[in-house]
Amino acid sequence: MPDWIDALIRLVFIVALMTINALALIYLERKVLARFQARVGPTRTGPVGILQSAADALKLLTKEDVRPHSADRWVFELAVFFVFVPVFLMFIPIPFTETWFIRDLELGFLYVFAVLGLNIVGVIMAGWGSDNKYALLGGIRAAAQAISYELPMLLAAAGVVMIAAGHLLDGGLVGGALNLNTIVDQQRTTPYILLQPLGFVIFMIGALAEMHRPPFDMPVAESEVVGGYFVEYSGIRWSMFFLAEYTGLFLMVMLGSTVFLGGWNFPFGADAGLGWQIVLTLGKASAMIFVLFWLRAMFPRLRIDQLMAFSWKVLLPFALLQVLANGIILAYGGPDWVVGLVSLALLVSLVALIYVLVRAKAGGDSIHLEPARPRLVKSTEVASGD
Template structure:
C-alpha cells in the first residue's frame, strides 16, 4: 500500500491502486521535465556552454515554461491530412508508454501489479507505440513524415528482435536460479528477477545481454546515434513534422517517459534494481535511493551518447542489427540453453557471455577500422609531365611586313 507504508493508513485495494496510478503519472510528468532539463545541462557541458540559466533557479523551471508555451500554441492540422489518424496518433504513442508502469517495480513493494509475465507485458505494450508513429506519419500527408515513419517502423522491428532474444536469455538464467527454490514459473516477473539479484547482479552473468539491451534501447527511443527517423537534416524532424502545440508535446512526453521506464527496466534486469550489491536487507528509503542512483547512471550514459557519437546512416543501422546483434543474441540464447540444460554453474554462464561480448567488441572494432581504411584509401597515379606551350613562329608576311 502507498499510504500504509508511510502513515499506516488502511484502505480498499481499488483506492490504493487509483492512488498509485495518480502518483506514478504525476511522478512521470515531473521526471520527464527533469530529464529534459538534465539533458540540456549535460549537453551544454559537452559543448562548452552553460545551458538554461534564466527561468527559475539555475534554469530549473525552463521545462515548465516550455510546457506552458506548448499549451498556448495553436493546434494546426494540415488540410490534406487524414483527420482521424492525425489526431489519434499522439494518444496511440502516449497511452502504451504509461501502461508499462503496471508491472514496473521501483522498490520491493512499489508497483501497481506484479505480473508473472511482466516482461512479456512490457514489450507487448511498448510495441503498440510504433502504431502511433506510423499513424502520425501516414495521417500527416507529408513525404518527410512518411519517410520518418517508415524508418521508425523498420528500426523498431530490427532492434526489438535482438532485445527480445536477450530477454529470453535473462529469463532462462532466472528460471535456472529460481528453480532451486521451486519457483521457476515466476521467471517472467520483473519483481522476481530483481529479488534474485540479492548477491549477484545479472550484469555479471549476462554482460553481452546488457550491452545489446542498451544498444536496442537507444534504437527504440530514437536516441543518437540511432535518430534517423527524426533527423532534422534528413527528414526535417520526421513523423511529427506537421504537429504543433500539445500534440507535439505528447510525442516528446511519451519519448522521455519511455526513456525513464526502459532505463528502470535495464536497472532491474541487470543491475539488481533496489537491491544492495552485497546482499544486505535494506529498508524502503534506501531502496528508493538505490533505484534512483542506478537509473541516474544509465540516464547520463544515454544522454551522453547524443554528444559522443555521430549519426549512423540508415543502411549502417540496419546492417548492424541484422548482421551483428541478431547473430550474437541467438548465440547467447543457445549457449545459455546448453549450459543450463547440463546443470552448469553460474560462473560458466557469465564467462561465456563475457567471451561473446569480447568477440562482439572485436568485430565492431574490425568493422570500424576497415571502414576507416576504405575512407582514407588513395589512388596512386604517376605525376603528369608538364606541357610546355611555345608560341608559333610568325613570318614577316603574316606580321604584315613587306
C-alpha cells in the first residue's frame, strides 16, 4: 500500500475517532461540572444520560443552516474549514503508541505549533464574514488571545526540546529533538514534568487560552459578545465549531501527555506492549482533561485586560526566564536535577507573584466594597424604644 494512502486512512480514522471522542467529552464535562455544582447533569436520554450528546448532535444536524443576507458568502463558509481542518491536521505527528501515528515527522513539534496558527485565520474570517459587530469583536479577541498565549506556550514546550537535545548529544546523536516520538523515548525513566514543572503549568494555561476554554473564554462570552465569532452560525456549521473546540482540547492534552508526561513510554517503557501503551497515553490525557474541567468549575471569567496582561506581563517573562536558565545550565553541563530545581523555584516564584497581585487587588478594593454592618440590639431595647 502506498504511504500516502496509509496516511489518508489513518487520518480518516482519527477524524471518526475524534468525532465520537468529542461527544464523550461533552457528556463527561456536563457530568463533572454538575458534580462540582451539586447537580446531577444529563439523566433522561439513555442510561444516566449517556445518549444526551448524541441526541444533541442529531438535533443540530437537522436544524436549518441559516446564512445572514448581508454576510460575505465565501468568507462565511470557508471560515468553518479554516477552524475545523487544522485541528485534525495537528494529530498527524502525535504518537498514540510507539508505532501508531499518522506520520513520524522529524519536525513534528514545530509542525503542530505552525498548524495551530491557522486557527487564527479561521476565527478572523468567521468574525469578518458574518457582518456582525459582536462576531467581529469576538474574532479580534480570539486572534489577540491566541497570539498572546501561543508565545509563552511555545517557549514552555521549547524548554523540553532543549533538554531532549542535550540528552541526544550526550548519546552521540545530532538532531531529532523536534521529533515527538523521540521526545517520548527520552522520558523512559524521568518524565519531563519533573524537570520542567513551570513549563508544564504555563503550557496548560496556554492550552486553555488557545482553545478559548473558561476562564479564558472572553472571545465567546455570551454576556459580552453574545457568543463571539460564531454567533451567526447555525445547524451543522455551528456544530463543526463545537467539534473543533473539543477536538482541540483533546489534542492539547495529548500534546501535553507526549511532551511532559512521557506519553506511552513512562513508567513501563517500550516493552509494555501495545495495549498498555494506549492505556498510558489515554490515561494521562484523561487526567489532564479532568483537571481542565476542574479549573472551569473553580475560576470566574477574566476581563479582557486582565487576560492580556497576564500573558504579556507574567507568563511570557517567566517562560523566557526558564528558557534562559535551561540554556545556561545545559551549556555548562549541569545535571538534570539542577534544571528541575531551577524550574521549580521559578514556579514557586510565579505562584507567589500571582498571590501577591491578587491579594493587593483584593485589599485595595475591600475598603470601598465592605458593606455596612447594622448594630445588633436586644429585643428589650426595641420594646422600650431605646
